[in-house]
Amino acid sequence: MIRPDNVVDLDSIWTRFRPVLEAELxxxxxxxxxxxxxxMRYHMGWVDEAGRTLEGTAGKRLRPVLCLLACHALGGEWRQALxxxxxxxxxxxxxxxxxxxxxxxxxxxxxxxxxxxWGxxxxxxxxxxxxxxxxxxxxRLEDTGTAHSKMVRAARILGEASLNLSxxxxxxxxxxxxxxIKVSDYLSMISGKTAALFSCSLEIGAIMATDNESDIYRMKSFGHSLGMTFQVHDDVLSIWGDERTTGKSSASDIRMKKKTLPVVYGLETATGSDAERLWGIYQKDILNPTDIKDVMQILDKLDARGYAQNMSKTYFNEALSDLNEVYIAQPEKAELEAVAAFLLDRKH
Amino acid sequence: MIRPDNVVDLDSIWTRFRPVLEAELxxxxxxxxxxxxxxMRYHMGWVDEAGRTLEGTAGKRLRPVLCLLACHALGGEWRQALxxxxxxxxxxxxxxxxxxxxxxxxxxxxxxxxxxxWGxxxxxxxxxxxxxxxxxxxxRLEDTGTAHSKMVRAARILGEASLNLSxxxxxxxxxxxxxxIKVSDYLSMISGKTAALFSCSLEIGAIMATDNESDIYRMKSFGHSLGMTFQVHDDVLSIWGDERTTGKSSASDIRMKKKTLPVVYGLETATGSDAERLWGIYQKDILNPTDIKDVMQILDKLDARGYAQNMSKTYFNEALSDLNEVYIAQPEKAELEAVAAFLLDRKH
Structure with a gap:
């Protein structure tokens, strides 16, 4: 699966895991x-409104693929973790x-x-x-011969992640x-809303492969940092992403007054007339095109984009450093790094 | 706990289980x-909107009390099932x-x-x-020393009940x-919406006490019949109950065009001008007081109340017959019967 030049082919990862995962789902x-x-099948992308089978793309299935990769990387049988x-x-x-x-x-x-x-x-x-x-x-882990004690532990972790999500x-x-809202509040929010489930994916994947608590802990931590990377990058895309690749209007998150990182950073750091204008806009019920343009201008002036990109890069580096402390053979490590890099660089 | 004349004091049951259960919750x-x-605490009845502690009544906690009673009746340590x-x-x-x-x-x-x-x-x-x-x-069963295999089984039953509820x-x-909608459709609906969780309560309570699969199955079945009894009786109360004890207007379920058993029975069995009037009313978006009066009159004419009461009595008898096949000592059996009778006779 690894090319001779040691560059990981992401497609080969998706191809290996996604079809089997999709069948399980x-x-x-x-x-x-x-x-x-x-x-449910409609939401998952398998059928249309009338229940007719659809070909092609559902979601990216990032979290479960990471779970399976973690299990595989630590020497487990990934099919058991499906x-x-x-x-x-x-x-x-x-x-x-x-x-x-x-x-x-x-x-x-x-x-x-x-x-x-459907209402x-x-x-x-x-x-x-x-x-x-x-x-x-x-x-269904029971059918794959997983020990009850591991099932209980996995259930506990999934339940906690679901609660953190709420x-x-x-x-x-x-x-x-x-x-x-301060940047620290924002980080608490995405830590629950996004990172908890990434962290859970990697932790459970590790548990399915090993009893080495230190490796499990590092994988969990790797997952948390990945989730933070993913969400901060998502926030950048939601404002400055290409509408043609993200599939949604770049202004929509600003129009909806979403507290994304660049906006939270802007509200926290803008001064003088910029602060007045920004706070004024975010107190309005409905934003007009001029409001949105002004928000973008102020965020540009504060380099809120650079700030957010920097933060996602920082979390990415933390992720890689967590991963480095897990004992994994090189090809598998390269695959996990490649998915991490994809989370940081993706265009949609 | 049992009076000399063998009449069970319901209050003694609530008093024994509810405070400990409430502490666990x-x-x-x-x-x-x-x-x-x-x-969440507000919904559970422990605090007011502003978070100030409230004294007194929360819900009846029927399902968990039944779970604990089942565990106790089969010789288990009910505190372990909390x-x-x-x-x-x-x-x-x-x-x-x-x-x-x-x-x-x-x-x-x-x-x-x-x-x-809160929106x-x-x-x-x-x-x-x-x-x-x-x-x-x-x-948290893990903390009470429950075997992992039992925990997995309990989790499976609770998950299934939650799915049946949906x-x-x-x-x-x-x-x-x-x-x-036919009466059979209605029964499918309440079998999921109500009976599934009663059934789950009794089944898990039994599992916590015994490995005897036949007793577990009977208790589960007892719970199902109890749930059906409870819901059908609830439907009767929702139309003919005393507003002062039920706490809601007797007409509200008719005004909301709820498909309660008496109404479903009415729609299925009314003939001639009654059928025409009833179907006409249930096709309207909003019902006026005359509509509601007419519905009540047609239901009375068809003795929909007697029909529903008869059905809840039938499920009650099925419940008692399930219970009779479980080997339980008399005082404990009498307690379960008393709670069952309460479900059939309650005024609110």
Whole structure:
């Protein structure tokens, strides 16, 4: 899988893990014929609104692929970790379904959101069912011969991650009505909202492979730093990304007054008339195009983009340093590094 | 605890289990100081909107008390089952928080609902966090020395119940826009929405006490029948209950066009002009007082109340017959029977 020049081919990683993972996910979500499950399949990208099979792209499945890679890198049989990798992806997706309701987002990945098609009450329910399915998925570890003690530990970690996710989401929603959010508040928020599930993916992947607590701890820490890298970079893309590759208007997160890192940094560090203007804009209920242009100008002036890029680079370096302390053979380490680099450099 | 004349004192059952159970619940929900947890504590009835401690009544905690009673009746140490009893109650309450959003209910137990105070986005999140906490609570079984294999089994049962709950909720929501709902559809719905969690409570309680699979199966079945009894009786109360004891207007479930058993029975069996009138009313968006009066009159004419009471009595008898096949000493059996009778006879 590694090219002679030691450059990792990312596609070969996706190709190795994704189809098997997707089959596992489809098995778990396909357990019943009730239309409730069609709504889940729609969200997962497998069928259209009418339940007709779709070809092609679902999500990137970053978290479960990282889980499987971690298991493989530490000498485990990654296929044994499939139930728990699928569980992590289901927790991620249940939270997206609820997130779309909470944000009133009508589109995700270029398709109408679940609530936008089937209404909020049913969408709340689809998310709840997927949350419950995540546990069912994890407990399929029993069929792969995993020890009960490891299953209990994996369930505990997944449950904690799910709770941290809600805590991060709590902060995110409550920040909407506050302007005095500091960068430290923002970091607490994404630590729960995003990093917790990355951290959980890598930790459980490691647990499935080894009993070496130090390696497990380092992998968990690697996952946390990766998640932070991912989210901060995501925030940069949400403002300065290319609309054609990100699939959403670059201004939309500013129009929705999202407390992304560049904005939080701007609110915290702007002074004089810039501060006045920025705080004034973020106190408005609805932003007009001039407001958005002004926000962009102030953020540019403060080099909020450079600040955020720098921060994602810092987390990336922390991730690599965590990884360096785990004993892994070179080809496997190179693969994990390649995925980490992808999180930092991706364009969408 | 049993009076000399062998009549069980229900209060003695509540007094024995509820305070210890409430302490367990408070411990699990009290894990962090984030306001998110205050919102959960508010819903559980322990604090007011401002976070000030409240005295007195929370919910009835029927499901966890039944779980503990089942464990005790089969010779188990009921205190060992506290984490899982609390987990069942948390699943029940997470579903109530989401239910109130789905139904746009502004009040529950005479107090504003979580979404009505903190908004829908945060209420979705409070429910999600409580769903995750249920698993954390269950996994505290490890501290009570429960074998990992039993913990895995309990987690599987709770996860399945949670999924069945969502399936029942799916049916409930989808029935709102349909008139051709049969009594059999209704029974599928409440089997998921209500009976699944009762069944889970009794099954897990039994598992904590015994390895006798036949007793476990009977207890599970007893729980299912109890849940059906409870829900059908609840439907009767929702239409013909005394407003002063139920705490909600008797007409509200009819005004909201809820597909309760008496209504489903009415829609299925009414003929001639009654059928025409009833179907006409249930096709309207908003019902006026005359509509509601007419519905009540048609239901009375069909003796829909007697039909429903008869059905809850039938499930009650099934419950007693399941219980009779479990080997339990008389005082403990009498207690379980007394709680079952309470579910059938309660006025609110």
């Amino acid at each position: 489809k098995y778990v979500v396909g357990r019943a014929s009730l239309p409730l499950y069609d709504m 139930p728990v990798a699928a569980a992590v992806e289901l927790v991620h997706n249940f939270s997206l379904i609820h997130d779309d309701i909470q944000d009133s987002s009508t589109e995700r990945r270029g398709r109408p959101t679940v609530w936008h098609i 909020q009450p049913q969408a709340i329910n689809v998310g709840d069912a997927m949350h419950a399915l995540a546990l069912s998925s994890l407990l 805590e991060g989401q709590y902060r995110d929603i409550s920040y909407e009505s506050h302007l005095d | 408070k411990y699990v929900v009290g894990r962090a100081s984030l306001p998110l947890y205050d919102m 984490p899982v009893a609390a987990a069942v109650e948390l699943v029940h309450n997470f579903s109530l928080i989401h239910d109130d959003i789905q139904d746009s209910s502004t009040e529950r137990r005479g107090r504003p609902t979580v979404w009505h105070i 829908q986005p945060q209420a979705i999140n409070v429910g999600d966090a409580m769903h995750a906490l249920a698993l954390s609570s269950l996994l 399936e029942g909720q799916y049916r409930d929501i989808s029935y709102e826009s349909h008139l051709d």
